[in-house]
Amino acid sequence: MVPIIETARLRLRGFRESDLEPQAETLRDEAVVRHLGGNPHTREDTWRRMMAGRGLWDVLGFGYWVVERLEDGAYLGQVGFADYKREMTPPIEGLPEMGWIFAPHAQGRGYAGEAVAAGIAWADKALGGRELVAIISHGNEASIRLAARSGFSVREEAIYNGEPILLFRRPASPAAAASAAATPA
Known part of the structure; x- marks a missing residue:
């Protein structure tokens, strides 16, 4: 089960078949994918x-999660965590890697920050206060600012697919780590 999270303006929920078209439209947008490898995604790749x-x-x-606007259910983007078993230096395998992608119409309105904060709050509780990582292209200034505002305070150079990339780390939340340590297994 994918947990549903609601914030003041947003709902984070699992993907549905009906998300294909708005997601495909977002991932076809050259401005969106320029920091995701640069190639627009096909509908099949989006699926x-x-x-x-x-x-x-x-x-x-x-x-x-899909991020949708609470008031009308409009698709805004996606946010979440993965472990893609990336072959990169330094290695991040085994760590929850946070990522986010937002449709052009949703950018610059604070939705990404709100969704990322909700995802981090969920991770602090559900993942036992683990360190989180994010990789971001050097030129992706909006995501770099968002990562910094979201507590990804350690920034280092990394190599992924033979190319330099920025690796951000968000140290484990001390309160969440203490809570996880106090909970019997």
Whole structure:
């Protein structure tokens, strides 16, 4: 089961078949994908990405949510966690890697910050206060600012697919880690 999270303006929920078209439209947008490898996604690739985002929940206990506006259910983007077993230096395998993608019409309105904060709050409780990571392209200034505002305070150079990328780390929340340590297994 994918948990549903509601904030003041947003609902984070699992993917549905009806999300395919708005998700595909977002992932076809060259401005959106320029920091995701640069190539617009096909509808088929989008479907696979959606299924992977949902399937992560069954395998890892975390995954991706669709972000929709609470007032009207409009699709805004996606946010969540994965462990893609990336071959990168330094390695991040085994750590929840946070990511976010928002439709152009949803950018610049604070939705991403609100959704990322909700995801982190969920992770602090559900994942036992584990360290979180995020990888961001050097030129993706909006995501770099969002990561910094969201507590990803350690920034280092990394190599992924033979290319330099920024690796952000959000240390484990001390309160969440203490709570997890106090909970019997």
